[in-house]
Amino acid sequence: MSETETHIHSKAELVAHLEDGRAPDRGTWRIGSEHEKFVYHRADNSPLTYAGGDGRPGIRDVLNAFAARGWTPVTEDGNIIAAVQNGASITLEPGGQFELSGAPLENIHQTCDETSSHLRMAREIGEDLNIGFLGLGFHPTLKREDVPVMPKARYDIMRAYMPTRGTLGLDMMLRTCTVQVNLDFADEADMVEKFRVSLALQPFATALFANSPFREGRPSGFKSLRSHVWTDTDPDRTGMLGFVFEDGMGFERYVDHVLDVPMYFVRRGGRYIDAAGQSFRDFLDGRLPALPGEKPTMEDWKDHMTTLFPEVRLKTFLEMRGADGGPWSRLCALPALWVGLLYDADAQRAAWDLVRDWPLGEISALRDAVPKGGMATPFRGRAVIDWARDILDIADRGLKARGRLSASGDSEQGYLKPLWDTVENGESPAKRLLRLYDTEWAGDAARVFEAERY
Template sequence: MAGADTPSPLIDSRADLIEAMARGCKPEAEWRIGTEHEKHVFHTNPLRPVAYDGPNGIRALLDGIEKETGWHPFYDGENPIGLRNHETVGGISLEPGGQFELSGSPQADLHGTAAELAQHMQVSKKVAAPLDIHFLGLGVTPIWSVADIPAMPKSRYGIMAPYMDKVGTLGTSMMFRSATVQSNLDFSSEADMVKKLRVALALQPVATALFANSPFVDGKDSGYLSFRSHIWLNTDNDRTGMLPFAFDEGFGFEQYADYALDVPMYFVIRDKQYINVAGESFRDFLNGQLPQLHGEKPTIKDWEDHLSTIFPEVRLKQFLEMRGADMGDEKSVVALSAFWTGLLYDEVSLEAAYELIEPWDQNERERLRREVPRLGLQTPHDRSTLYDAAAQAVGIAEAGLVRRNRLNGEGKDETVHLAPLEAIIHHACSPADKWLEKFRGEWNGDLTRIFREAEL
């Protein structure tokens, strides 16, 4: 692949589009676990969102973490918008509303994921405390509207936000007031990718139900357990959803590339500047017919950038990205990767998971996706509720982690990181259910209480 200062080669053929994903294939010994999470940021005195500029703003937070870690800033124009860890892969970036994201380095096991997260939170809170910046572990900001939240100075978001308003009703809510956890996992071959993608897509509503943690919006009960997941149903149907074609016979990298070609573009980057091509066709770009860059043809990097602007429930790049979970507390961040690692990184568990979801047809998968944001684990399913499938999935994941037998310094295997899910299954109660009980009871409708209790 081209280095940072090396021009990306032009796309020569359809094979280049496929290769951009297929080169992710790697032997099992090289499989890693990548975990990304987004945290809302807020001030307490008074209670309000955090702006980018100012002595106590997001930029000051980035500057402080840079000094603490030695990580290198990257910029949009003159504004630092994140930090890169050059020793490994990963870093910190900003979402549109200041959500503070850690893209974790690829880890060999979940113990490494947990240690990396703990270190990140320790440093972040140390730097944030004098700035009266705090971190909130919820899927959606509970009291602030989109208009209340200061925008970060990132050019791509200036292109995306107006387009979002044209193609959906809640796209800017996704951008400015939602936060997720994402687990990124590898595959060994095209066939392995297909099997894992199908399992992950079908079980994504199960993950949404288990990790539901956004029942409030605009200062009230939203009527949903995962309002964040509901937001994605109303964002941009061209680039979101359950990818029903992934279950077609013959599906593989080529079919995903065909899908991606038909997703409207957002932008093209030239000389570190974002060119607005929102709504244009990558197929036209391949033919040198992009109106904004007439006669110019795309590079491999342009295609990779485009793939990163597609937001299905599971995204395929050079690995699989599981995108269905709300942000929660620190343990739940690691628990998401524990869930998917146990399901997908053990051959016996992967087969058991495939057998679990095989009877679900497209209509059932789509119905679960629509109803889970509101009903969670109590969504009707297979003459019972989705709770039963969730309990089975957690059990399959636990067995997979036992077979992996990756031990920490105390001799404990990776199943210790499933503890939050085991509690949810035991009590049949998601984080959102617990918040609603408090809101209707001891909080007496005072949602400011959640900023103390859900603070990371």
């Protein structure tokens, strides 16, 4: 613990931390985009180990290649585990998935430029090292036991604890990739409405972005296997958060929820201390078994909040977490969808009017059905694809009303095109991959590596 960190003594301080996220001036709202991708050797589609060997590059070499191009390396126990530049960061997921966490930017043109610049650099590095980067929601060929594990101490703790809470937690850690967007809110009431709207509509994003139909080289029976994996990962820290729709929802209610989620770890002096299953409430009282007599810092609280994985997550902003990793264009389409729905007052009102009378039980049932049924999933007398048209129309109007134009005069509305194409032709990314698998790929799922490489 650094000398500048102070200990937390009350729940009120935790509530105040979330309240610090309020941004009453809509002009200050920012967009933070994130995406993950698998890294593989192009010669045989095998995954990169951390260190590499036998003349083959490892994940370490990839991170060093970014560092050689101007990114600042971040190390842990002497290993490079991340790189940062201009408010953005490249980090490693447990199975070596590369994640770009973008800087908070003003419009989708900027977020898409940031993503495109990163992927162009990744492609350049890929040519140098003979590796590829693949955007899918679930690894198409690897068995769980064949995924190399990255040297990050927090993941050792999570890998030991996950199997005690569900059967698919290790799959989530090692074999999935997502794309998400992080958005601001004006005040507590705005946060609650945005939270409710985005939770209710998250299954539609899952269907539109479904892109994980394969498991170990064969069709899995799911359009979004990634989304299905979350249904049996850890019930304490995943799901649709029914309490968000209840009276009394606000910053304090969310803090109470986070306090009741068992911990994973505590960081001290660059070390991860195993606190798996222990209570942050006990930590507040100085009774954490892993650190007897010690009280938490705000950094401990921030760490703990990152170990919750619901469909929408609250920090000092809201994270939309329901979409599969996917093609380049859809990495720009996801922020366009949610910004269109939630960053224009009229669009947000229309989205809330759409979902406000939906019973929680029906929303939850839809969330569980969509990973398999995709766009054809029935909901309240219509198919998801029909609802998606209405949702896209609201988002389109929201982006038009924002009026944020690129240097060449293009509207942010253009980033929705891949989603409009999906509702027009009825083919999600997953459905397209299954069609290719059944036709020109002749049952060879490994063809996806070259077909979908960035």
